[in-house]
Amino acid sequence: MSALLLLLTLAVAVAVFFVRGDAVVFGRWASGLVLAWTVLMGVLFDFGEPERMQHTTDWAWVPGLGIRFHLGVDGVSLPLVVLTALLTFLCFVHLGRRDTAEPGLLAALLLLLEFGMLGTFLALDLLLFFVFFEVVLLPMFVIIGRWGGPGRRHASYKFIIYTLVGSGFLLVGLLLLASGAGTLDMVKIAEAHGFGITHGTQVAAFAFLGIGLAVKAPMWPLHTWLPDAHTEAPTVGSVLLAGVLLKMGTYGFVRIAVPGLPEGASFWAPWLGCLAVVGIIYGALACLAQTDLKRMIAYSSIGHMGFVLLGISTLTAVGINAALFGNIAHGLITGLLFFLAGSIKERYGTGTLAEIGGGMLGRAPRLGSVLTFACVASLGLPGLAGFWGEMMALVGSYRPSAGLPRETFVTFMAVAAIGAVLTAAYFLRLLGRITHGRPSSGGALVDVRPLEWAAWTPLIVLILLVGLWPKTLLALTDAPVRALIGAG
Structure with a gap:
C-alpha cells in the first residue's frame, strides 16, 4: 500500500x-483521494503491533550499491503520513x-511537495530517505519565490541555500552510518x-546527521531561514x-540518528x-x-520545536514520545494559525499588528473566537493538543536516560x-491587542466563510481530540519508540 500511495500522489501531480x-x-479531489488512501492504511493498520513495519514494499532499486x-x-510514521495528507488536502480547500x-x-x-513529504x-x-528529503526543496522554493510576498526572492534563496548546505551534512552522516553498519536498511540499523560501529564513527556521524536535520527542524542557531520563509510564503506554503x-x-532524529547511533x-x-x-x-x-x-x-515555531528537540535529547521513551506528540x-495548531493569519491579512489588507488594531471579537466574532482557540492551544492550555508534548518533554528532562548528566x-x-510561561505571555499579549479593545477602524468584517470552516474544522476537532484523549497518539507511538531505543 505504501508504494501505491506514492504512485498515486505522483500520478495526480x-x-x-x-x-x-479548474x-x-x-x-482538491486528487489530494482528497490521497488522504482517503492514508486513512485506509490507518484502518488496515494492526494497532496491536504498532512497532512492526506494515504496508511494506521492498524492491531492488540499485542492486550494485545495495540500494532498495x-x-x-509503523506507529511512529503513520500519524505523520496522515497529517501530511490532511494538511495538503486542507490547503486545496483553502485555495478553492x-x-x-x-x-x-x-x-x-x-x-x-506532498509526494516528497x-x-x-x-x-x-x-x-531513499535522502532522495525524498531533497524532493521537497524545489517545490517549496518555487512556491515561496513565485507566490510569496514582496520579499519572496530573498526568502526563497535563503531557504534553498540553508537547506542544501544542511543536506550536504546529512548525506555525509548517512554515508558514515551506512559504512559503519554495513547496510542501508533503516530497520536493520535500528x-x-x-552494534559494530565504533565510538568515534558514531560521534562523527551523529554530528553530521544532527546538523543536517537541525537545519530542517529548525534548531537555534540554524533557524534564521525560517522567519523570512514563513513571512513571505503564501498561506498554503506556510501551512505545509x-x-x-x-x-x-x-x-x-527519532528514526535514524538516535537508534542507529546510540553512543x-x-x-x-x-x-x-x-x-x-x-x-x-x-x-x-x-x-x-x-x-x-505571520x-x-x-x-513561535522555533520555540515549540525546541520542546520537541528537548524531548529527543533525553533519550528516554517519555521524552521521545513527547517529541512525536x-x-x-504543532502541525495541527500551527497549521490552523497560519490559515488564520492568511484570512486575517486578506480581510485587513495587512499583517502588521498595529494596523490590524483591536476589536476583532466585535467585528468578526467567529474569526476572533477561532483565533483565540488556536492561540490558547499553542500556549499549552491543558485539555488541548499543545499541552501534552511540552509537559512530557519537561518530565523527560527531569529523568533523562542513564548516563546523561x-x-x-x-x-x-x-x-x-x-x-512555557513566556509563550503564554506573547500569545495573551497578541489576543489582547487584536481580539479585544477598540477597533482601529470601524465597520464589520466578513466573518468566517463556509470554505474556511471546511478547512479549519478538522484541525479544531483533532486539536480537541488529541488534547482530551492523548492516548490516541501515545498508544500508537510508545511501543515503537521503546523498540527504537532498546528499552523493551
Whole structure:
C-alpha cells in the first residue's frame, strides 16, 4: 500500500498539467483521494503491533550499491503520513475560493511537495530517505519565490541555500552510518542499536546527521531561514512548511540518528538539549518583539520545536514520545494559525499588528473566537493538543536516560518551563491587542466563510481530540519508540 500511495500522489501531480478545467478543484479531489488512501492504511493498520513495519514494499532499486526501494509504516510514521495528507488536502480547500495566478502550476507543485513529504516518512532505506528529503526543496522554493510576498526572492534563496548546505551534512552522516553498519536498511540499523560501529564513527556521524536535520527542524542557531520563509510564503506554503516540513528534521532524529547511533546520541545529547532550551527562550523573546502576525507565528515555531528537540535529547521513551506528540500537535495548531493569519491579512489588507488594531471579537466574532482557540492551544492550555508534548518533554528532562548528566537536564527543564510561561505571555499579549479593545477602524468584517470552516474544522476537532484523549497518539507511538531505543 505504501508504494501505491506514492504512485498515486505522483500520478495526480503529473495529471494536473493535463486538466482543462479548474486545476485547484482537481487538486482538491486528487489530494482528497490521497488522504482517503492514508486513512485506509490507518484502518488496515494492526494497532496491536504498532512497532512492526506494515504496508511494506521492498524492491531492488540499485542492486550494485545495495540500494532498495524499501517503504513501510509503523506507529511512529503513520500519524505523520496522515497529517501530511490532511494538511495538503486542507490547503486545496483553502485555495478553492481564491483567484490564484497559474493555478495549474501551483496545484502540481503542492502535489509534488506532498509526494516528497510522504516519501520521507515512508522510506526505510537511507539513500531513499535522502532522495525524498531533497524532493521537497524545489517545490517549496518555487512556491515561496513565485507566490510569496514582496520579499519572496530573498526568502526563497535563503531557504534553498540553508537547506542544501544542511543536506550536504546529512548525506555525509548517512554515508558514515551506512559504512559503519554495513547496510542501508533503516530497520536493520535500528535493530542493531549501533552494534559494530565504533565510538568515534558514531560521534562523527551523529554530528553530521544532527546538523543536517537541525537545519530542517529548525534548531537555534540554524533557524534564521525560517522567519523570512514563513513571512513571505503564501498561506498554503506556510501551512505545509510549519505543519510538515519542520517535522522531517525531528523525524530523522527519532528514526535514524538516535537508534542507529546510540553512543553518538549520548555524547551529543547534552549539547542538543542546551541548544533546544536556548531556542525555546529565544523563540519566545523574539515573539514578544514582533510587529507582524505571520512573523510572530514563525518565531513561535522555533520555540515549540525546541520542546520537541528537548524531548529527543533525553533519550528516554517519555521524552521521545513527547517529541512525536509535539510534532503532531504543532502541525495541527500551527497549521490552523497560519490559515488564520492568511484570512486575517486578506480581510485587513495587512499583517502588521498595529494596523490590524483591536476589536476583532466585535467585528468578526467567529474569526476572533477561532483565533483565540488556536492561540490558547499553542500556549499549552491543558485539555488541548499543545499541552501534552511540552509537559512530557519537561518530565523527560527531569529523568533523562542513564548516563546523561541529570543535574544538567533538570536545569534544562527549569529553563524550558520559563519558556512555557513566556509563550503564554506573547500569545495573551497578541489576543489582547487584536481580539479585544477598540477597533482601529470601524465597520464589520466578513466573518468566517463556509470554505474556511471546511478547512479549519478538522484541525479544531483533532486539536480537541488529541488534547482530551492523548492516548490516541501515545498508544500508537510508545511501543515503537521503546523498540527504537532498546528499552523493551
